[in-house]
Amino acid sequence: MTDRGAEKILSFENVTAGYGRSDVLNGLSFEVERGEVFGIIGPNGSGKTTMLNTLTGLLRPKSGRILLDGEDISRLPVDARCRRGIGRTFQIPRPFIRMTVFENVLVSGIYGAGFSAAEGKGPAEDVLRFTGLYEKRDLKSGELTLLDRKRLEIARAIVSKPRLLLLDEVAAGLTGSEIETVIGMVVQLKRAGFTVVWIEHILETMLKAADRLMCMAEGRCAVIGVPGEVLASGEVEELYLGTETEALKHAAR
Amino acid sequence: MMRKIAGLTDTARLKINVFPATVLVFVILYALGFSGILPANVMRYLLQIFLYIALGEAWNLMSGFAGMTSLGQQLYVGLAGYAAAILTGIYMQPLPTVLPAAALVCVIAAIPVSAILFRMQGMYFAVATWVAAEAAEKLFLNWKFVGQGSGMTIRLSPYPSVGVIYLLALTVCMLAVLTVYRITRSRLGMGLLAMRDDPVAAASIGLNLTRTRLTVYLLAALISGLAGSVFFLNKGMIYPESGFSISWTVSVVFVCIIGGAGTVAGPVIGAVIYVLLREYLAHYPGWSNIMLGAITLLVIFFFPEGIAGALKKKKRIN
Ligand SMILES: Nc1ncnc2c1ncn2[C@@H]1O[C@H](COP(=O)(O)OP(=O)(O)OP(=O)(O)O)[C@@H](O)[C@H]1O
Ligand SMILES: [Mg+2]
Numbered sequence: 419m420t421d422r423g424a425e426k427i428l429s430f431e432n433v434t435a436g437y438g439r440s441d442v443l444n445g446l447s448f449e450v451e452r453g454e455v456f457g458i459i460g461p462n463g464s465g466k467t468t469m470l471n472t473l474t475g476l477l478r479p480k481s482g483r484i485l486l487d488g489e490d491i492s493r494l495p496v497d498a499r500c501r502r503g504i505g506r507t508f509q510i511p512r513p514f515i516r517m518t519v520f521e522n523v524l525v526s527g528i529y530g531a532g533f534s535a536a537e538g539k540g541p542a543e544d545v546l547r548f549t550g551l552y553e554k555r556d557l558k559s560g561e562l563t564l565l566d567r568k569r570l571e572i573a574r575a576i577v578s579k580p581r582l583l584l585l586d587e588v589a590a591g592l593t594g595s596e597i598e599t600v601i602g603m604v605v606q607l608k609r610a611g612f613t614v615v616w617i618e619h620i621l622e623t624m625l626k627a628a629d630r631l632m633c634m635a636e637g638r639c640a641v642i643g644v645p646g647e648v649l650a651s652g653e654v655e656e657l658y659l660g661t662e663t664e665a666l667k668h669a670a671r
Numbered sequence: 672m673m674r675k676i677a678g679l680t681d682t683a684r685l686k687i688n689v690f691p692a693t694v695l696v697f698v699i700l701y702a703l704g705f706s707g708i709l710p711a712n713v714m715r716y717l718l719q720i721f722l723y724i725a726l727g728e729a730w731n732l733m734s735g736f737a738g739m740t741s742l743g744q745q746l747y748v749g750l751a752g753y754a755a756a757i758l759t760g761i762y763m764q765p766l767p768t769v770l771p772a773a774a775l776v777c778v779i780a781a782i783p784v785s786a787i788l789f790r791m792q793g794m795y796f797a798v799a800t801w802v803a804a805e806a807a808e809k810l811f812l813n814w815k816f817v818g819q820g821s822g823m824t825i826r827l828s829p830y831p832s833v834g835v836i837y838l839l840a841l842t843v844c845m846l847a848v849l850t851v852y853r854i855t856r857s858r859l860g861m862g863l864l865a866m867r868d869d870p871v872a873a874a875s876i877g878l879n880l881t882r883t884r885l886t887v888y889l890l891a892a893l894i895s896g897l898a899g900s901v902f903f904l905n906k907g908m909i910y911p912e913s914g915f916s917i918s919w920t921v922s923v924v925f926v927c928i929i930g931g932a933g934t935v936a937g938p939v940i941g942a943v944i945y946v947l948l949r950e951y952l953a954h955y956p957g958w959s960n961i962m963l964g965a966i967t968l969l970v971i972f973f974f975p976e977g978i979a980g981a982l983k984k985k986k987r988i989n
Contacts, residue, residue, distance in 0.1 A: 474875060500877035508875075514868035517861075525861040529877035535858065574876060 433482035457628030505580030515560030530578030727938025735932035738867030743800025748899030749914025777896030822910035931977025
C-alpha cells in the first residue's frame with residue numbers, strides 16, 4: 419500500500435511524556451509518510467491522546483524528539499506548531515461556544531493560515547460545505563449537537579490546510595451511516611493531499627480508510643503495519659482481550 | 672429561520688447605523704465644549720461620564736472581550752494620577768506633555784507587572800491584579816518622594832479650566848471607544864472572543880496567547896492611565912487611598928455590568944446611568960451602596976447581558 423522510500427513527514431523518536439511525575443508515553447517511536455492516512459488504535463489509556471497532545475505542544479516531552487519535515491518541533495509552543503502546519507481535532511469537542519459556526523472556522527483560518535477576514539470567507543464556506551455545516555453556519559456553536567460539534571472540529575482543523583491533520587476519535591459516538599460519512603470525508607481529504615493521523619476505536623474505519631495502522635500499548639508502539647494484518651495479529655488480540663476480539667477477527671476478514 | 676438572518680447581517684446593519692450616529696454625538700459634544708455655553712457643573716458631570724466610559728471600555732476589553740477579568744485597573748488610574756502630580760509638581764512639565772507621559776508610565780509599568788500576572792489565570796489572575804494595586808498603594812504610602820500618606824498636588828499655572836478638562840476627558844473617551852470598536856471588528860477582536868471561550872483551542876488554531884493577552888493588557892493600562900490622569904487633573908490632588916482604591920473597580924464593574932459586558936455600547940450606557948445615579952444617591956447617604964448593589968442584582972437577573980445586550984436582542988427579534 420505504501421510506497422517504498424516514501425517521504426517522512428513526521429517522526430517520533432523515543433518520546434517520553436506524561437502528566438506530573440508519571441509517564442504515559444514510554445519511548446514512543448514511529449513515522450508517518452506524506453500523503454498517507456495513518457491510523458492509531460490502542461486500549462483506553464494507552465496514550466493515544468497524550469501522543470497527540472505532545473505532538474501539538476499542549477504537553478512537552480521529557481525526552482526524545484518530534485520531527486516535522488525534519489525540523490525538531492518538540493520545544494515549540496502550541497500556536498507555532500499550528501502555524502507550522504499541524505491541525506487537530508479534540509476528542510471532546512472544544513468549540514468557541516459564543517461564536518457562530520462560521521466564525522469558529524473563520525477565526526481558525528485567520529490565525530492558522532494568516533488570512534484576512536475577507537480572504538478567509540471563501541475557504542471557511544468551502545470547509546463548511548465539505549463537512550455539511552453550511553446550513554448551520556450562523557448558529558452559535560454552543561447550540562450544536564455532538565455530531566455537528568465533531569464536524570466543526572474537522573472544519574476548524576482543515577480550513578488552514580495543515581500539512582498534518584490529526585483526528586482524535588471523530589467517529590466515536592456516531593451511528594453507522596454517520597461513520598460512513600466520516601470515512602468518506604477522510605478519504606476525500608487524503609485525495610486532496612492531506613496527510614492524516616487518525617485515532618479511532620472503531621476498527622471498521624481503520625480498515626476502510628487507513629493505509630497503515632499502529633496499535634499502541636502502554637505508551638509504546640506495539641504493532642505497526644497494514645491494517646488487516648495488524649488487526650489479525652496475536653498481540654492486538656491480547657491487548658483487546660474479551661468480546662472485542664471476535665469482532666476484530668470478523669472485521670479483519 | 673429568524674436566527675439565520677441575524678448573525679452577520681445583524682452586525683452589518685448595526686455598523687451602518689451606529690457609527691455615523693456616534694461620530695455625530697462626538698462632534699456635538701466637542702462643539703458644546705468649544706462654544707463655552709455649557710455651565711461648569713454640567714461639564715463636570717459630563718466629564719465624569721466620559722472618564723467612566725473610558726475606564727469601562729478598558730475593563731470591558733480585558734474582562735468582557737478577552738475573558739481576563741481584572742479587579743486591579745486602579746493600579747493604572749493611581750499610577751497615572753501620581754505621574755501627573757510628579758511631572759507637574761516636581762518637574763514643572765506643561766499640560767501637553769503630562770497626559771501622554773502619564774500614559775507611557777502606565778504602559779512601561781504594565782510590562783513587568785504583566786509578566787507576574789500572566790502566570791495566573793481566571794480567578795487567580797483577577798485576585799492578583801487586585802493584590803498588585805494594593806501593593807502599589809502600600810508602596811506610595813511609604814514613599815517619601817511622593818509625600819507618603821499626605822499625597823500630592825497637581826501644580827499647573829495657569830491651572831486648566833473645567834472647559835479644558837472637559838475636552839481632554841472627551842478626547843480620552845473618544846479614543847477609548849474608537850479603539851475598542853476597531854478591535855472588535857478586527858482580526859484581534861475575533862481572536863479575543865476565541866481566547867475567552869477556550870484558550871486551549873485558541874492556541875491550537877494558531878493564536879499566540881501570551882502576545883494577545885499582553886496586547887490587551889497594555890492597551891487597557893494605556894486607556895486606564897489616560898483616564899486616570901484626567902480624573903486627578905480634575906480633582907487637583909491625589910492620595911494613595913484615592914488613587915489605588917478598589918472602589919474604582921467596583922464602579923467600573925457596575926458600569927460594565929449595567930450597560931453590558933462584551934459590547935462596545937455597554938460601558939457608554941452604564942457610565943451615564945452610573946454618574947447620574949451616584950449624584951442622585953448622594954442625597955441619601957448610607958443608602959447609595961445598597962442601592963447600587965440592588966440595581967446590579969436586578970440587572971443581572973432581568974438582563975444578564977446588560978442593557979446594551981437586551982437592546983441588541985430586541986432589535987434582532989424585530
Ligand atoms: N490531563 C491529564 N492529567 C493526568 N493524567 C492524564 C491526563 N490526561 C490523561 N491522563 C492519563 O494518561 C493516560 C493516557 O491517557 P490518554 O488520554 O492519552 O489515553 P487514550 O489512549 O487517548 O485513551 P482513550 O481511548 O480513552 O481516549 C491515562 O491513564 C489517563 O488517565
Ligand atoms: Mg484519547
